[in-house]
Amino acid sequence: MTELHWQKSSFSSEASNCVELATTPDGTIHLRESDDPTTTLTLHPSGLHSLLVAARREITNCP
Numbered sequence: 001m002t003e004l005h006w007q008k009s010s011f012s013s014e015a016s017n018c019v020e021l022a023t024t025p026d027g028t029i030h031l032r033e034s035d036d037p038t039t040t041l042t043l044h045p046s047g048l049h050s051l052l053v054a055a056r057r058e059i060t061n062c063p
Contacts, residue, residue: 004030 004022011019018034029048031041043051 006032008034 004024006020006022009019009021020032020034020037022030024030027045029043029045031043031048032039
């Protein structure tokens with residue numbers, strides 16, 4: 001497997017609990033949390049889109 005080059009979210013501070021993202025040449029997207037870098041979520045762009053839509057829906061529906 002190609003070595004991934006992780007990028008930290010621009011919304012993350014210098015503290016831990018940062019979301020990091022890496023892409024591969026085939027378009028696969030990898031997400032991880034900086035305090036647990038061994039666990040990753042691997043998605044295609046359409047899957048990431050669905051995840052973000054669902055997360056926004058949850059945030060909007062929170063009391």
